[in-house]
Amino acid sequence: MTTDELIWRVAGGSGDGVDSTSQNFTKALMRSGLHVFTHRHYPSRIRGGHTYVEIRASDEPVKSRGNGFNFLLALGDSFARNEDETAVYGDEEIKPLSENLDELHDGGIIVYDTGQIDAADIPDFEERADEHDWQVYPIDLRSIAQEHGREIMRNTAGVGVTAALIDMELDPIEELMREAMGEEMLEANLSVLQDAYDHVTAEFDTDTGLSVPEGEHDEEQVLLSGSHGISYAAIDEGCRFISGYPMTPWTDVFTILSQELEEMGGVAEQVEDEIAAAAAAVGASHAGAKAMSGSSGGGFALMSEPLGLAEMTETPLVLVEAMRAGPSTGMPTKTEQADLEHVLYSSQGDHSRVAFAPSDPLECYTQTRKAFEIAWEYQLPAIVIYDQKLQGEYRNVPKSFFDQQPNPDLGATLTEAELEDAPHDHTGRFQRFQTDVDVSPRSLPGQKNGRYLATGNEHWPNGQIAEDPTNRVEQVHRRLGKLDSIREDLNAMDESYQSYWGADDAEIGVIAWGSHQDTAEEAVEELAADGKPVKGLGVSEIMPFPKSEVTEFIESVDEVLIVEMNASAQFRGLVQKELGTYGEKLSSLLKYNGEPFRSSEIVEAVDLELNGGGEPTAQVTLQPAAGD
Amino acid sequence: MSGFNAISSEPDVQRDDYTPEIEPQATWCPGCGDFAVLKALKGALAELGKDPEEILLVTGIGCSSKTNSYFDSYGFHSIHGRPLPIARAAKMANPGLEVIAAGGDGDGYGIGGNHFTHSARENHDMTYIVFNNEVFGLTKGQSSPTSPKGHKSKTQKKGVAKDPVRPLSLGLSAGASYIARTAAVNPRQAQEILVEAIEHDGFAHVDFLTQCPTWNKDARQYVPYIDVQDSDDYDFDISDREEAFRMMYETENSLYDGKVLTGRYYKEEDRRTYQEEKRMRGEMPEEPLVERYFDDDYEWERSYDLLDRHA
Ligand SMILES: Cc1ncc(C[n+]2csc(CCOP(=O)(O)OP(=O)(O)O)c2C)c(N)n1
Ligand code: SF4
Numbered sequence: 001m002t003t004d005e006l007i008w009r010v011a012g013g014s015g016d017g018v019d020s021t022s023q024n025f026t027k028a029l030m031r032s033g034l035h036v037f038t039h040r041h042y043p044s045r046i047r048g049g050h051t052y053v054e055i056r057a058s059d060e061p062v063k064s065r066g067n068g069f070n071f072l073l074a075l076g077d078s079f080a081r082n083e084d085e086t087a088v089y090g091d092e093e094i095k096p097l098s099e100n101l102d103e104l105h106d107g108g109i110i111v112y113d114t115g116q117i118d119a120a121d122i123p124d125f126e127e128r129a130d131e132h133d134w135q136v137y138p139i140d141l142r143s144i145a146q147e148h149g150r151e152i153m154r155n156t157a158g159v160g161v162t163a164a165l166i167d168m169e170l171d172p173i174e175e176l177m178r179e180a181m182g183e184e185m186l187e188a189n190l191s192v193l194q195d196a197y198d199h200v201t202a203e204f205d206t207d208t209g210l211s212v213p214e215g216e217h218d219e220e221q222v223l224l225s226g227s228h229g230i231s232y233a234a235i236d237e238g239c240r241f242i243s244g245y246p247m248t249p250w251t252d253v254f255t256i257l258s259q260e261l262e263e264m265g266g267v268a269e270q271v272e273d274e275i276a277a278a279a280a281a282v283g284a285s286h287a288g289a290k291a292m293s294g295s296s297g298g299g300f301a302l303m304s305e306p307l308g309l310a311e312m313t314e315t316p317l318v319l320v321e322a323m324r325a326g327p328s329t330g331m332p333t334k335t336e337q338a339d340l341e342h343v344l345y346s347s348q349g350d351h352s353r354v355a356f357a358p359s360d361p362l363e364c365y366t367q368t369r370k371a372f373e374i375a376w377e378y379q380l381p382a383i384v385i386y387d388q389k390l391q392g393e394y395r396n397v398p399k400s401f402f403d404q405q406p407n408p409d410l411g412a413t414l415t416e417a418e419l420e421d422a423p424h425d426h427t428g429r430f431q432r433f434q435t436d437v438d439v440s441p442r443s444l445p446g447q448k449n450g451r452y453l454a455t456g457n458e459h460w461p462n463g464q465i466a467e468d469p470t471n472r473v474e475q476v477h478r479r480l481g482k483l484d485s486i487r488e489d490l491n492a493m494d495e496s497y498q499s500y501w502g503a504d505d506a507e508i509g510v511i512a513w514g515s516h517q518d519t520a521e522e523a524v525e526e527l528a529a530d531g532k533p534v535k536g537l538g539v540s541e542i543m544p545f546p547k548s549e550v551t552e553f554i555e556s557v558d559e560v561l562i563v564e565m566n567a568s569a570q571f572r573g574l575v576q577k578e579l580g581t582y583g584e585k586l587s588s589l590l591k592y593n594g595e596p597f598r599s600s601e602i603v604e605a606v607d608l609e610l611n612g613g614g615e616p617t618a619q620v621t622l623q624p625a626a627g628d
Numbered sequence: 629m630s631g632f633n634a635i636s637s638e639p640d641v642q643r644d645d646y647t648p649e650i651e652p653q654a655t656w657c658p659g660c661g662d663f664a665v666l667k668a669l670k671g672a673l674a675e676l677g678k679d680p681e682e683i684l685l686v687t688g689i690g691c692s693s694k695t696n697s698y699f700d701s702y703g704f705h706s707i708h709g710r711p712l713p714i715a716r717a718a719k720m721a722n723p724g725l726e727v728i729a730a731g732g733d734g735d736g737y738g739i740g741g742n743h744f745t746h747s748a749r750e751n752h753d754m755t756y757i758v759f760n761n762e763v764f765g766l767t768k769g770q771s772s773p774t775s776p777k778g779h780k781s782k783t784q785k786k787g788v789a790k791d792p793v794r795p796l797s798l799g800l801s802a803g804a805s806y807i808a809r810t811a812a813v814n815p816r817q818a819q820e821i822l823v824e825a826i827e828h829d830g831f832a833h834v835d836f837l838t839q840c841p842t843w844n845k846d847a848r849q850y851v852p853y854i855d856v857q858d859s860d861d862y863d864f865d866i867s868d869r870e871e872a873f874r875m876m877y878e879t880e881n882s883l884y885d886g887k888v889l890t891g892r893y894y895k896e897e898d899r900r901t902y903q904e905e906k907r908m909r910g911e912m913p914e915e916p917l918v919e920r921y922f923d924d925d926y927e928w929e930r931s932y933d934l935l936d937r938h939a
Binding site for chain 2: 243273
């Protein structure tokens with residue numbers, strides 16, 4: 001156990017306030033100068049059911065949830081009780097303690113609420129605590145909360161106890177409470193906090209050996225999730241129309257934007273289903289508003305027709321695909337990266353779509369902005385792929401990073417003045433889909449001299465339906481050709497969205513994409529620090545596929561391990577499809593149990609590769625290269 | 629600024645201003661009822677003096693949805709059953725547009741039934757014309773939601789076992805604020821009704837009985853119609869929901885017996901449109917979203933200020 005970082009897990013029942021408590025505590029840690037990372041685990045249940053949030057805090061930047069944790073605050077599941085205070089859902093009530101012992105580090109701290117949990121109900125608790133040297137603090141948080149406020153303030157009491165045990169000042173926590181609460185609530189919470197702090201210092205030995213590390217940020221930080229990154233990028237890109245239908249985890253972006261767009265003078269629409277959601281975004285975009293929609297797997301499936309329509313009519317559009325474990329309804333609150341093929345290949349015909357898979361909240365922002373710019377410049381749909389992991393992942397990022405100009409530019413859209421000089425057919429219809437150019441700029445309904453027909457059928461330059469073979473081939477080339485131009489554009493940009501880790505001359509390469517890049521990076525850094533010949537590549541631009549960068553990387557090593565959260569090695573399949581070779585060089589590390597990779601699992605797998613094989617432990621699969 | 633055109637009607641518009649060079653005979657069969665809808669639509673818009681460039685005609689898929697190939701305005705020929713969500717979002721983005729959605733009875737009452745229900749309930753300010761030929765035309769004669777029970781086709785060999793839907797009652801119960809039925813065999817009334825529907829502020833649903841001589845030769849609606857407004861036998865108050873319901877019930881029963889009643893069935897004058905409702909709640913700006921992108925003086929707000937909450 002390293003004592004230079006805190007990995008704090010707070011566990012309770014859904015609805016017990018675990019979320020808000022952890023967010024405030026995370027902010028307090030951030031404000032005291034630390035780098036933070038949160039991981040959220042929750043069941044598909046509104047009230048009750050075991051849930052936890054893990055916060056990792058360190059004076060060094062943190063990129064993943066880390067391996068295991070060293071502090072457990074077990075609140076007990078208050079929804080497991082009925083009014084007579086007898087447990088009604090079997091052993092649910094003690095789960096916040098019993099379910100969270102497996103990954104607790106040796107010597108770690110346990111605080112549990114004796115007002116809710118009787119540790120004697122967990123048969124082997126004492127033995128395990130002895131065996132692992134856990135420092136156990138049974139405290140009646142419920143009574144402390146009831147005495148000074150209300151029972152729900154058990155959370156606050158738990159935070160007070162935590163502060164005492166990790167030698168943390170209460171100031172940043174109190175300050176946050178002052179900002180967030182009204183007079184009455186505030187007073188009660190402040191006294192619960194202080195009382196819990198005093199109680200544990202008076203009654204227990206608080207010299208735990210674990211203290212919050214000291215850190216300092218050189219500039220102001222904000223705490224953001226991947227969903228916030230996507231939403232704020234949309235706002236900065238001038239997106240003023242969002243349509244959607246709720247589905248976890250997409251609901252996050254949909255909710256944030258529904259709340260914000262109104263203030264920004266935009267329109268948010270909850271519609272009857274996902275077909276309508278995507279179709280509405282197409283309609284708003286066609287009429288001239290920057291528009292966005294999105295969903296998660298099952299809902300995105302319904303969007304495949306409007307998606308194809310946007311490609312055929314060359315309507316700019318941004319869609320978000322927030323992945324969760326599938327297929328079908330799958331595991332609503334568990335993460336997976338198994339919708340890649342769905343996103344790239346769903347809907348009929350040859351595709352002209354762009355896809356980005358950001359790695360962290362900052363990239364969620366930068367890439368969503370890029371998605372809007374490319375969609376409007378090239379008049380095609382751009383899809384941002386992220387997942388349940390990144391959705392609920394909060395991290396600190398420098399506030400000044402967001403000090404960027406908004407971009408309301410409509411890309412390849414003509415003004416009325418420009419339309420006068422634009423090509424028209426002999427009847428006066430605007431030749432929207434000219435075949436001799438890459439992107440043919442569009443007009444907007446209502447503009448003078450801009451009349452044309454947008455249609456999902458193949459069409460002549462003025463939009464009239466056509467099955468003429470020559471025109472067909474020209475139109476297909478033009479639509480698909482955009483991807484080559486976009487690739488050139490992306491390559492020409494200063495900042496690359498792919499990232500590289502480790503030493504140039506390493507022999508083993510690790511590739512990760514989307515939300516798992518940072519975890520892989522941590523693993524590679526650890527291996528490299530250990531003197532292992534490993535380097536890594538994180539891929540955030542998925543389509544148009546970054547052929548040259550991936551090729552170069554693969555060619556520079558002897559073998560490559562592709563890390564992804566699905567059972568069918570979808571990204572590896574994409575690499576082979578796009579590059580047409582290297583099958584014998586690529587093996588896969590796969591995980592599909594709903595829990596994101598830990599960096600230790602990647603480290604272990606690379607070690608196994610280096611030592612010539614074997615099976616990894618835990619629910620992780622190594623799939624050999626095609627030639628093996 | 630680019631000069632975005634909100635409604636600026638030019639009074640002197642002719643029917644032919646909506647006629648592109650391409651002829652509908654290119655895809656429509658001789659005698660198809662769709663010709664009559666096209667003609668009535670052009671006539672209505674000319675009568676209203678609408679500039680073709682301020683009209684967005686959004687269609688689905690089907691013979692009837694090809695209308696916008698033969699109609700010279702801004703057009704969006706989309707996907708089967710989905711013209712309504714596209715049309716209503718376009719209207720929200722730019723309320724200056726005159727938005728008309730159109731499609732077949734299969735398109736609107738079958739695959740798009742969900743969108744029909746919800747667009748009507750939301751009372752979007754737009755016109756929805758359903759070309760009701762009681763059959764799937766483009767896919768060659770299968771039964772549609774309005775086909776009479778017993779209608780035979782290659783996929784309903786022994787005659788369809790379902791009762792037809794009742795589009796007018798469906799529109800009314802869903803919440804459309806203007807509902808009428810007209811027929812291709814009655815061009816004068818058809819144009820009048822379309823004029824009224826387009827002028828109506830709210831969701832105007834027009835069930836337009838058309839003929840498909842190719843696949844549906846037996847349809848009763850080819851016979852002479854009775855205009856309910858012209859007849860003393862059918863006196864009812866079109867602003868009264870209950871009376872409208874009763875009349876629709878009668879109309880929808882008698883259609884398949886060969887008694888074709890057409891006319892206006894329901895008109896709600898004082899109901900707010902969806903856009904008005906949203907504006908009232910501060911959920912929608914007064915000016916079209918689209919104009920801002922061309923307005924150099926518009927202050928684009930930035931997410932930077934939102935970040936204060938996260939600090
Ligand atoms: C999703 C989808 N399903 C099926 C079709 C095939 N299809 C095209 S038009 C049509 C029905 C047309 O009937 P209707 O809407 O009544 O219009 P009509 O041709 O009679 O004017 C069907 C089923 C399609 N284009 N898309
Ligand atoms: S098939 Fe029927 S609906 Fe289609 S064009 Fe011919 S007559 Fe009209």
